[in-house]
Amino acid sequence: MSGFFTKLLNKVTNKAEIDWDELEADLIGADLGARTAMAIIGDLQDMGRKISSNDIVTVCKQHIVGILKEDSAPLTPRNDGKPLVILVVGVNGTGKTTSSAKLAHLLKNQGHSVLLAAADTFRAAAVEQLGRWGERLDIPVVKGAHNADPASVCYTAHQQAINNGTQFLICDTAGRIHTRHNLMQELGKIERTIGKQDEGAPHQKFLVVDATTGGNALAQAKEFNKAIELDGLIVTKMDGSGKGGVAVLIQKELDLATRYIGLGEEPEQFKIFNKEEFVEAIL
Numbered sequence: 001m002s003g004f005f006t007k008l009l010n011k012v013t014n015k016a017e018i019d020w021d022e023l024e025a026d027l028i029g030a031d032l033g034a035r036t037a038m039a040i041i042g043d044l045q046d047m048g049r050k051i052s053s054n055d056i057v058t059v060c061k062q063h064i065v066g067i068l069k070e071d072s073a074p075l076t077p078r079n080d081g082k083p084l085v086i087l088v089v090g091v092n093g094t095g096k097t098t099s100s101a102k103l104a105h106l107l108k109n110q111g112h113s114v115l116l117a118a119a120d121t122f123r124a125a126a127v128e129q130l131g132r133w134g135e136r137l138d139i140p141v142v143k144g145a146h147n148a149d150p151a152s153v154c155y156t157a158h159q160q161a162i163n164n165g166t167q168f169l170i171c172d173t174a175g176r177i178h179t180r181h182n183l184m185q186e187l188g189k190i191e192r193t194i195g196k197q198d199e200g201a202p203h204q205k206f207l208v209v210d211a212t213t214g215g216n217a218l219a220q221a222k223e224f225n226k227a228i229e230l231d232g233l234i235v236t237k238m239d240g241s242g243k244g245g246v247a248v249l250i251q252k253e254l255d256l257a258t259r260y261i262g263l264g265e266e267p268e269q270f271k272i273f274n275k276e277e278f279v280e281a282i283l
Contacts, residue, residue: 012053020045027060031214031245033252036063061279067248068275069257072232075168075204077112083161083169085194085201088234089187089224090208092175095236097126099208099262100172101133102270103234106260107168108139115164116141117157117171119150119190130172137267150174150186151193158197171202184227191228206259208234209246217246221254232259235273239264244282247273 012018020041027037043059044051078084086103090096097120104114116134120126121144134141142160144153154171161169173190174183194201207224209217224230235247238261247258261278263269 012051012056018044018051023056031249032060032064033218033245033249036067036248036252039063064248064279064282065275067252068278069251071272071274072257072259074110074272075107077167078203081165082198083115083158083166083201084203085158085161085198086168086170086204086206087173087187087190087194087202087228088170088206088208089173089228089230090175091220092123094175094208094210094213095262096120096175096208097129097172098133098265099234099236099260099270100170101130101137101139102262102267103206103260104133104139104168104170105137105267106270106272108137112167113165114139114168114170115157115161115166117154117169118143119153119157119171120174121146121148121150121153122174126172126175151190154190155193155196158194158201162197184223187224187228204231205229206232206234207256208236209250211235211237211244211246214246215249218249218253221250221256225254225256230256232257234258234260234262236262238262239269244278247278 024037024041027040028034040059040063044055075084088096088100100116104116107114116130116139118127118130118141124146127143131141131143142153142157150173157169173187191202205228207221207230209220233250233256235258238244250256258273261271261273
């Protein structure tokens with residue numbers, strides 16, 4: 001997104017008069033959404049004077065800061081000794097399995113015990129991928145047979161986490177197309193199955209979205225939120241080509257906060273969302 005604003009500012013700086021329609025289209029193109037774009041344009045026009053590139057940055061920043069929630073507190077273990085269960089969901093290709101592993105790595109580095117569940121049983125490659133991550137990061141992974149019931153894999157992993165006193169269980173679910181009703185219903189089954197051993201579980205449900213997909217990520221968030229009532233986002237591909245405006249758009253439309261961001265391929269390139277850092281990076 002920083003690349004977008006650099007281009008936008010250069011465009012405005014080199015023009016005697018601002019083309020308001022073009023500026024609005026550019027803001028929408030940055031995945032800020034039509035309502036936010038129109039509000040920014042309205043504030044700029046209300047200044048009643050010649051607009052500078054700095055004015056645009058300032059007003060954009062004010063709106064983005066106003067929309068985004070305060071930084072979320074780090075995840076902490078439960079007081080009763082039972083595992084805190086995290087369900088990671090999303091469509092294929094967003095970096096869901098990698099994000100599950102990176103979140104486990106982050107928690108482990110904070111001194112917590114973590115177990116991963118490879119519940120994407122329909123895709124053998126996903127189970128193998130999480131297994132490789134587990135070996136690399138020295139984090140145990142519970143796997144099921146190919147095409148096994150994903151809910152049963154999560155149940156088994158939850159049982160193991162309870163018996164071993166593990167503090168965090170992260171379930172990597174199958175990547176699913178958000179428009180396929182039967183696949184979305186399966187998430188409800190996973191949720192109910194995990195709840196059999198702990199009625200409060202899963203405690204956190206994170207949707208992984210790709211920062212480069214814009215409005216499509218909003219559509220995904222709407223459907224997943226209907227299916228399981230999400231607790232937050234993990235926004236991936238924020239490095240280089242990632243725009244990042246999708247985090248603002250989803251927060252505005254669904255009141256769903258970004259909890260973590262993925263900045264690259266390495267395990268360390270994954271961090272807790274920080275509002276101030278995010279705004280500075282995109283502006």
